[in-house]
Amino acid sequence: MTSEDLVLVAGGTGGVGQLVVGKLLEKGFKVRVLTRNAAKAEEMFDHRTEVAVGDTRQPSTLPAAMQNLSHIICCTGTTAFPSARWEFDPPLNLIEWGTAFLNPKSSQAKAKNSPAKVDAQGVSNLVAAAPRNLKRFVFVSSCGILRKDQLPFSILNGFGVLDAKQKGEEAIASSGLPYTIIRPGRLIDGPYTSYDLNTLLKAKTGGKYGVVLGTGDTLSGDASRIDVANACVESIIHPSSSGKIFELVNQGARPAVINWETLFSQLGSE
Template sequence: MDQAKGFPSVIEWLKIYLNPTYARTKAKNSPEQVDVIGVTNLVAAAPKDLKRFVFVSSCGVLRKDKPPYSILNSFGVLDAKQKAEEIIINSGLPYTIIRPGRLIDGPFTSYDLNTLLKATTAGKLGLVLGTGDTLSGQTSRIDVASACVESIANSVTVGKVFELINRGARPSVIDWPGLFSTLEYLSI
């Protein structure tokens, strides 16, 4: 590991990607610990009057046996996300579950190709929402954060699970209420 910069060496990256057992032994947090155990603990600790439980999941949780999601799930990421979704849905808490595509834009904290390439949208792409885990693509972390905050203020997102990807021309202002209103029609 390059201690000066806090990044793993190329050999460390290859070990992490080519050997799932090595990756699990080196991980300080696994998908199971973060998503299943973490969400279980958060649900148990949630106050009864919680206004909203917003969870960031992932596109592909219902398609984890198909490429490219099967590759991501080789480490159990999508299995853990799906279990966490089920825990939240069955908790009785008001929830919103957002399934972004492959995350791009910073901060670049994960050991993946996105981090190596410093992939970015530079805020140039529009937003598309979908349901039923049918969308694929990239999603800006900035837009995911905005969707989380905006969904709290919009009652139409209560009890909804939706995908969010970046595609097409970006309007000068994102009309979150307008985007969220499409969820009513997409869910039917």
């Protein structure tokens, strides 16, 4: 890390993203939050970050956020199944909600914030806008990308969330940018959306389990949002995580200190 490093966090006001911002600030990074709601971000992070107003779904809003960046950490996402977060326009009535669950393709087309538009197109737009001299692009993806024909991932992918995240991964891996892709298990701990920055800076996992990383999309289990956020930040600190795609779950006894360099160094390549 140098005094010139500036990290853009996309999805910085979400469950994992806000924890990422807190960890970056704790370690002395300069942070810029990409958000659609500047006032929300400024209040959440006590005016300690830069704020860039933009939307990954709208490519024209992204260039202004890319000035002088060293790293991008992308924590954007939406719900796996139709919900109010999909931002249906116009809003659905009760009968239309039922139809949405019966017709995944139709519901995706009517939503402004579906997985296809956030996890696939949005991530691709962010990659296309990224500076070519970027030191690292970190992306929070999901376990199950390579197991979409197996339970429970076949159910999780009912509305295409894993398909969309895979397209996002592919855009990153083929971009020529240095990258790290993290595939967490089922997220637990938090989110801390109602807490202040001081709480975020002190956030520690309440679990007693260690951090396990693996490659090849073979791991399953729960993953603490706090540990996922830590992995994002530690990834840009340790060169050994560059070019790696790995799952993260919480299993086994938790050591007093998580040795991220050892965890990253033991990973093979995808």
